[in-house]
Amino acid sequence: MDAATIVGLFALVIQACLLVLLLARRAYRRFPFFLSYTIFAVLVEVARMIVAIRSFNTWTYFYLYWGGEAVYAVLGFLAMYEVFREVFSNFYRLAWFRFLMPSVGGLMLLIAALIPLTHPPSHAPAILALIFNLQIAVRCLQLGVFLLIFLLARVFNLYYRQYAFGISAGFGIAAMGILAGTLVRTHFGLQHGIFFQFAPAVSYCVAVAVWLVSFVRPEPTDPFADFQHLFTPELFLRELERYRREIREVLRP
Numbered sequence: 001m002d003a004a005t006i007v008g009l010f011a012l013v014i015q016a017c018l019l020v021l022l023l024a025r026r027a028y029r030r031f032p033f034f035l036s037y038t039i040f041a042v043l044v045e046v047a048r049m050i051v052a053i054r055s056f057n058t059w060t061y062f063y064l065y066w067g068g069e070a071v072y073a074v075l076g077f078l079a080m081y082e083v084f085r086e087v088f089s090n091f092y093r094l095a096w097f098r099f100l101m102p103s104v105g106g107l108m109l110l111i112a113a114l115i116p117l118t119h120p121p122s123h124a125p126a127i128l129a130l131i132f133n134l135q136i137a138v139r140c141l142q143l144g145v146f147l148l149i150f151l152l153a154r155v156f157n158l159y160y161r162q163y164a165f166g167i168s169a170g171f172g173i174a175a176m177g178i179l180a181g182t183l184v185r186t187h188f189g190l191q192h193g194i195f196f197q198f199a200p201a202v203s204y205c206v207a208v209a210v211w212l213v214s215f216v217r218p219e220p221t222d223p224f225a226d227f228q229h230l231f232t233p234e235l236f237l238r239e240l241e242r243y244r245r246e247i248r249e250v251l252r253p
Contacts, residue, residue: 007198007201007202007205008048008049008201009049010205011045011204012042012049014205014208014209014212015041015042015208017212018038018208018212018215019035019039019042021212021215021216022034022035025215027163027215030086030163031082031163031167032082033078033082034167036079037072037075037079040068040072040075041072044068044071044072047064047068048061048064048068051064066131069131069135073134073135076138077138077142079171080142080146080171081101081145083149083171084101084148084168086164087149087153087162087168088152091152100148100152104144104145104148105145108140108144109137109140111140112133112137115183116129116132116133132182135178135179136179139179139182140179142171142172142174142175143172143175143179145171146168146171147172149165149168150168162219163214163215163219166210166213166214166215169210169214170208170211173203173206173210174204174206174207176203177199177200177202177204178199178203178204180200181198182200
């Protein structure tokens, strides 16, 4: 059994454990997209292993793998948006807040579009280059939403023991690993094939472990118990200014 198979089996086992835990926590009530993502992940990984073990032709595995990645991407983004709505539902009464998610999404898509323009995929057929570019776009979006959630939670001192933060952190870790692997593959070609093969897989295992740990303990009755601030734009800007001053103090020689 090679290393890639071992990593895949480990991911499948802990993902199956996560699925059982999500059902026990009745996550379908608050996180239906994340539950759908987890169910799909278990099913598609089993299918990939069956195809790999039975030695079907290469194209069968190719379409199964990248087709699965496309569904992963859609469900993953919907799960991240679901988490964002869960954490910041009280903020949506502010008109300015509604533009944050689209603005961050637009910025990350712009970055994702500039990457292949400045560093086009190396030694990749047209269809694979397109897949890599789409992969970069999706992971940039996920990473942008994760950073936005982290920043806003830090500014407003939100409670980090919520399940939503665990979901967001997991997707952030997975997005960073997959994005790093994809960028290495597109820039260097097959020179660093080992990194391209294992960086996404290992980061995804870490992400699933984060999700598993997050749902092991019951969530506090009132996740927002420590949050006593009034949601105003003035407070948001004041907090940002405070963090800017702190960063300047740290960077000052």
